[in-house]
Amino acid sequence: MSTLMKEDGFDYVFNPSACEECAGRCCTGESGYIYVSKAEIEAIAKLLELDVKEFMREYLFKKMYKYSIKERKNGDSYECVFYDAATNGCSIYDARPLQCKTFPFWDYYKTRVDELKLECPGILDKEDESV
Ligand code: SF4
Ligand code: SF4
Structure with missing residues (x-):
């Protein structure tokens, strides 16, 4: 069971x-928003050993007053930039946002x-x- x-x-x-x-x-499919809080931004930047500003510039975009993780196009589909097809997993798993955890x-x-x-x-x- x-x-x-x-x-x-x-x-x-x-x-x-x-x-x-x-x-x-x-983590893939239709385009959507993967929102991250300030604390989550700091945690992911730390995991990736990046400066917070550098991380935000590279991996996030602003949607109204929030930030969302960027996606990349894959054929007709979209996927979160942190989705790793090779392992079928999340490359920032330990710091993934609450939206993903829940x-x-x-x-x-x-x-x-x-x-x-x-x-x-x-x-x-x-x-x-x-x-
Ligand atoms: S939670 Fe698991 S089974 Fe459900 S869509 Fe995501 S990867 Fe697939
Ligand atoms: S952060 Fe990780 S769990 Fe969340 S959508 Fe991206 S790949 Fe999936």
Whole structure:
């Protein structure tokens, strides 16, 4: 039996073993925003051994009053610049932003489970918890 993750207030559970076969769909696909706070910016810059300003110039862009991680185009798709296809993982994993850490348990998806299932193959209904 897999170890499923669950969070109070969510009608679904998450099977993390699905990530092995998934090719990082949550880090790739449609263009989106990967927001980073000031503390997260400092933590990622430190991990990459970069000056904060240099890191921001190279890897972030401003969206209204926030900062988001840049993406690169890959065919018809986009991917976070820190997605590493070779390892199917995140190259800043230890300092990845909260937005990434909390996926797939976002308030946005509480009422949009079908949309989430299309993106993430690890989503199961609560009644499937015995999987
Ligand atoms: S989309 Fe879901 S299964 Fe795929 S890598 Fe992201 S969390 Fe894992
Ligand atoms: S920071 Fe890491 S976990 Fe977050 S979208 Fe980029 S590659 Fe994925």
